[in-house]
Amino acid sequence: MTSGLDTVAVATQDPEREQPWAELGLKAEEYQRIREILGRRPTSAELAMYSVMWSEHCSYKSSKVHLKQFGELPQETPVGKMLAGIGENAGVIDIGQGYAVTFKVESHNHPSYVEPYQGAATGVGGIVRDILAMGARPVAVMDPLRFGPLDAPDTHRVLPGIVAGVGGYGNCLGLPNIGGEAVFDPTYLGNPLVNALCVGVLRHEDLHLAKASGVGNQVILYGARTGGDGIGGVSVLASETFTESAGGGTGPAKRPSVQVGDPFMEKLLIECTLELFAAGLVAGIQDLGGAGLSCATSELASAGDGGMHVDLDLVPLRDSSLSPEEILMSESQERMMAVVEPGDVEAFLAICAKWEVDATVVGEVTDGDHLQVDWHGERVVDVPPRSVAHDGPTYERPFARPQSQDTLQADAAEALPRPDTGEELRATLLQLLGSPNLCDKSWITDQYDRYVQGNTVLAQPHDSGLVRVDEHTGLGVAVSTDCNGRYARLDPYAGAQLALAESYRNVATSGARPLAVSDCLNFGSPEDPAVMWQFAEACRGLKDACLELGVPVTGGNVSLYNQTGETAILPTPVVAVLGVIDDVTWRVRSGFVEPGETVVLLGETREELSGSEWAHVVHDHLGGRPPVVDLPAEQALAGLLADAVRDGLLTSAHDLSEGGLAQALAESVIRHGVGAAVTLTDDDPFVSLFSESSARALVTLAPQQLPAFLEAARTAGVPATELGTTIGDTLEVSGWFSIGVEELQATWSATLPAALG
Amino acid sequence: MRIGVVTFPGSLDDVDAARAVRLAGGEAVALWHGEADLHGVDAVVLPGGFSYGDYLRCGAISRFSPVMEQVVEQAAGGMPVLGICNGFQILCESHLLPGALIRNERRRFGCLDQRVRIESTRTAWTSRYVAGEEVTIVLKNGEGCYVADAETLDRLEGEGRVVARYVAGNPNGSLRDIAGVSNERGNVVGLMPHPEHAVDDLCGPGTDGLGFFTSVLRSLVS
Numbered sequence: 001m002t003s004g005l006d007t008v009a010v011a012t013q014d015p016e017r018e019q020p021w022a023e024l025g026l027k028a029e030e031y032q033r034i035r036e037i038l039g040r041r042p043t044s045a046e047l048a049m050y051s052v053m054w055s056e057h058c059s060y061k062s063s064k065v066h067l068k069q070f071g072e073l074p075q076e077t078p079v080g081k082m083l084a085g086i087g088e089n090a091g092v093i094d095i096g097q098g099y100a101v102t103f104k105v106e107s108h109n110h111p112s113y114v115e116p117y118q119g120a121a122t123g124v125g126g127i128v129r130d131i132l133a134m135g136a137r138p139v140a141v142m143d144p145l146r147f148g149p150l151d152a153p154d155t156h157r158v159l160p161g162i163v164a165g166v167g168g169y170g171n172c173l174g175l176p177n178i179g180g181e182a183v184f185d186p187t188y189l190g191n192p193l194v195n196a197l198c199v200g201v202l203r204h205e206d207l208h209l210a211k212a213s214g215v216g217n218q219v220i221l222y223g224a225r226t227g228g229d230g231i232g233g234v235s236v237l238a239s240e241t242f243t244e245s246a247g248g249g250t251g252p253a254k255r256p257s258v259q260v261g262d263p264f265m266e267k268l269l270i271e272c273t274l275e276l277f278a279a280g281l282v283a284g285i286q287d288l289g290g291a292g293l294s295c296a297t298s299e300l301a302s303a304g305d306g307g308m309h310v311d312l313d314l315v316p317l318r319d320s321s322l323s324p325e326e327i328l329m330s331e332s333q334e335r336m337m338a339v340v341e342p343g344d345v346e347a348f349l350a351i352c353a354k355w356e357v358d359a360t361v362v363g364e365v366t367d368g369d370h371l372q373v374d375w376h377g378e379r380v381v382d383v384p385p386r387s388v389a390h391d392g393p394t395y396e397r398p399f400a401r402p403q404s405q406d407t408l409q410a411d412a413a414e415a416l417p418r419p420d421t422g423e424e425l426r427a428t429l430l431q432l433l434g435s436p437n438l439c440d441k442s443w444i445t446d447q448y449d450r451y452v453q454g455n456t457v458l459a460q461p462h463d464s465g466l467v468r469v470d471e472h473t474g475l476g477v478a479v480s481t482d483c484n485g486r487y488a489r490l491d492p493y494a495g496a497q498l499a500l501a502e503s504y505r506n507v508a509t510s511g512a513r514p515l516a517v518s519d520c521l522n523f524g525s526p527e528d529p530a531v532m533w534q535f536a537e538a539c540r541g542l543k544d545a546c547l548e549l550g551v552p553v554t555g556g557n558v559s560l561y562n563q564t565g566e567t568a569i570l571p572t573p574v575v576a577v578l579g580v581i582d583d584v585t586w587r588v589r590s591g592f593v594e595p596g597e598t599v600v601l602l603g604e605t606r607e608e609l610s611g612s613e614w615a616h617v618v619h620d621h622l623g624g625r626p627p628v629v630d631l632p633a634e635q636a637l638a639g640l641l642a643d644a645v646r647d648g649l650l651t652s653a654h655d656l657s658e659g660g661l662a663q664a665l666a667e668s669v670i671r672h673g674v675g676a677a678v679t680l681t682d683d684d685p686f687v688s689l690f691s692e693s694s695a696r697a698l699v700t701l702a703p704q705q706l707p708a709f710l711e712a713a714r715t716a717g718v719p720a721t722e723l724g725t726t727i728g729d730t731l732e733v734s735g736w737f738s739i740g741v742e743e744l745q746a747t748w749s750a751t752l753p754a755a756l757g
Numbered sequence: 758m759r760i761g762v763v764t765f766p767g768s769l770d771d772v773d774a775a776r777a778v779r780l781a782g783g784e785a786v787a788l789w790h791g792e793a794d795l796h797g798v799d800a801v802v803l804p805g806g807f808s809y810g811d812y813l814r815c816g817a818i819s820r821f822s823p824v825m826e827q828v829v830e831q832a833a834g835g836m837p838v839l840g841i842c843n844g845f846q847i848l849c850e851s852h853l854l855p856g857a858l859i860r861n862e863r864r865r866f867g868c869l870d871q872r873v874r875i876e877s878t879r880t881a882w883t884s885r886y887v888a889g890e891e892v893t894i895v896l897k898n899g900e901g902c903y904v905a906d907a908e909t910l911d912r913l914e915g916e917g918r919v920v921a922r923y924v925a926g927n928p929n930g931s932l933r934d935i936a937g938v939s940n941e942r943g944n945v946v947g948l949m950p951h952p953e954h955a956v957d958d959l960c961g962p963g964t965d966g967l968g969f970f971t972s973v974l975r976s977l978v979s
Contacts, residue, residue, distance in 0.1 A: 063860040167866050172807045264767050264810025447866050451895050454773040585943030585959060
């Protein structure tokens with residue numbers, strides 16, 4: 001074999017050549033289907049494209065039968081119709097005043113386990129390019145993270161690297177990191193979760209979509225050069241093509257399968273792309289992420305009205321030894337592909353040159369209906385693009401509620417021994433306050449720039465991040481991400497709804513009105529019917545709850561196979577909610593502000609301890625049923641909070657979630673060192689303090705505002721209980737215990753530095 | 758008064774610096790690194806960020822940009838120049854200021870609301886403060902540890918050129934808690950913390966940083 005190039009002509013002449021489809025992760029019937037689509041065997045380059053585009057990661061083949069129900073939700077928010085929805089790089093919603101917002105959360109779990117810094121960094125980079133590709137300026141990021149136990153050695157390997165990667169990349173892009181989560185649970189040991197969210201802002205008229213239309217339009221690849229990183233499994237093709245025999249020495253060197261990020265290049269790409277948009281030079285655009293050029297070319301061509309021709313020899317390379325298959329599959333970061341009218345090419349290239357960004361015409365839109373790719377003058381790909389991008393396999397994976405679920409639900413935490421003296425209650429509060437999931441996370445969040453761009457109104461540790469969109473009108477958006485995987489383990493339907501409810505509530509406590517949802521569904525293996533049942537139930541729960549709350553799912557991401565051996569992670573449907581506030585100066589923060597204010601608990605407290613942080617920390621217990629979902633109560637609470645914030649009634653607001661009232665009180669006291677004297681109204685102080693009933697919030701207000709607020713709560717149908725008053729520097733729970741601010745602060749803030757250095 | 762804000766490839770806080778100039782009552786003028794032209798501005802801010810990714814020594818590439826030739830030349834003539842964070846690093850690399858900024862002692866990027874004491878009010882950028890005044894402004898850096906040899910440090914102290922010092926804890930290991938220094942004349946100031954992030958109660962820890970920008974406007978009038 002001299003060149004060994006597997007062209008379309010060779011494939012036609014040599015139809016029975018053995019191909020490594022199994023090594024590339026394809027099933028026999030999938031390979032057969034490719035042959036049927038093409039009417040011949042695929043070339044090795046085509047096989048590379050199909051195998052990566054039909055992978056679980058790109059095709060959602062196990063999940064899409066469940067995801068399609070999100071498309072049945074009304075495609076509108078309380079403000080207006082969605083401008084772009086599921087299937088685009090990210091959903092776009094109208095927030096009024098001519099502005100639109102796009103946001104999305106995605107996973108980068110597996111790479112972050114293999115190489116924590118680069119895995120997390122490129123996770124941020126990928127989601128930012130998705131947002132950019134919609135025509136938006138990225139304005140903020142958030143990172144929901146999950147790790148194994150804080151004291152596990154592997155957590156000390158992955159956590160510092162992941163946090164440094166998120167910070168190293170995001171900080172260098174100049175994007176404020178305004179929130180996120182850090183959750184510890186044994187099931188994430190060996191499978192940490194790195195989810196990354198980005199929010200972008202655009203004017204309505206700036207919306208751009210990923211499509212290649214207009215015969216003769218030029219296809220421009222710009223940004224970083226293409227290298228051999230992130231090509232993973234395709235190396236089997238490379239060795240087939242370029243080596244005479246097994247073990248032959250002429251193949252390309254082994255390269256890391258995790259991509260390496262260059263945030264400086266991404267920063268240039270952002271500014272350059274926004275200038276290209278502003279100059280009106282972009283007819284269609286797509287970022288290069290998973291599956292690289294395979295994905296970008298097939299998706300652009302598939303969404304357009306013609307075909308596309310690409311000359312791979314024109315792709316600028318970092319490594320001249322790359323094969324065509326590798327070039328098509330490379331996941332080198334910081335690249336974008338644009339479709340540009342011929343008359344605009346010169347201006348396009350000039351703007352790229354200004355930003356010192358490499359840009360190269362690599363192809364054009366054709367009048368055919370095929371995606372054709374040439375290498376060294378010979379055709380190596382000739383496929384219907386839709387068959388690559390959208391006609392991948394769909395699996396109806398079997399799913400079944402496992403019988404063990406009954407045993408799990410029967411083992412309620414309400415039956416566990418409880419503290420009952422004041423001293424015991426006090427000790428329990430402190431034990432929870434310093435536990436990994438409830439303690440101060442600033443060891444992590446202080447490594448992120450939260451101030452850059454100058455529009456961050458709220459960031460961690462507040463309930464949601466809030467950024468100003470318009471400096472003159474004060475229009476702003478709030479975002480929160482939440483999920484309690486233990487609730488989802490106990491009942492995936494309710495657990496997904498509780499994740500939505502908490503995120504929705506967190507947006508409302510800042511004073512914003514929740515508008516839309518993006519989700520990142522992290523689960524174990526879809527080949528396990530019990531896991532698939534969790535997934536199906538979570539999707540159903542989320543869809544039903546979105547319908548009831550009137551918020552659409554605008555897009556999201558699915559990550560499966562998150563398990564170590566037989567042990568799947570807790571089902572973790574992370575739900576991001578975005579809300580709008582007409583004037584960010586109304587915003588309310590989450591800590592007590594000054595003594596002498598009235599403390600009010602909103603919502604109803606029931607005896608709900610199963611899946612709670614108390615059961616987890618004190619008893620290492622997971623069983624029973626999660627808190628009851630009450631969506632009408634969530635909606636009423638959110639409406640009351642937004643109205644009260646707008647009317648200037650509140651001085652602070654904090655949602656109640658993990659750790660219940662005890663944790664909310666402690667955090668509110670710690671924030672500004674202002675204490676509170678409260679009286680518990682329930683008969684059982686333990687339930688009052690540690691139950692995790694949903695649809696609750698803690699607010700403070702000046703005493704003279706109380707009658708008006710209580711009247712508003714009554715009208716809204718939200719139970720309001722006056723708990724007490726803010727005071728000097730102590731948290732006093734009348735008749736039971738008191739704790740000084742300093743002890744609360746010290747307990748809360750000591751945990752992560754002690755563990756991580 | 759027109760104050761230029763330079764954008765280098767990888768500058769991040771240029772927008773914030775321009776906003777701070779406007780809030781102080783000045784006119785912000787965008788300057789581009791590749792242009793050897795200051796467009797007649799009265800003063801220049803080199804903003805924070807990661808110019809050229811900070812892949813090489815921070816500021817080491819930016820100092821060679823065409824705009825810096827002009828900045829160095831006009832600084833010698835007395836034009837006020839403020840370098841913030843990455844801008845401070847560029848000023849050190851350009852030899853407009855002595856010393857260097859190296860990796861934080863704790864080897865981590867840190868973003869916090871930092872207490873800083875204004876030590877010298879004799880510079881173009883600090884005249885509106887009272888000597889010894891403590892302010893809270895944002896600090897965010899990975900390589901903000903100020904170092905210089907003992908002789909240089911003694912000279913800076915002796916000549917009143919330590920402009921600001923960290924109080925209530927040294928966040929990055931800077932020698933003698935130094936947060937900012939000036940040149941002999943006091944027109945060129947380098948500052949590790951970010952006053953431009955503390956100009957608006959809503960989006961920062963108060964307005965303590967505004968004084969840097971109002972100071973230069975006053976110095977230009979007088």
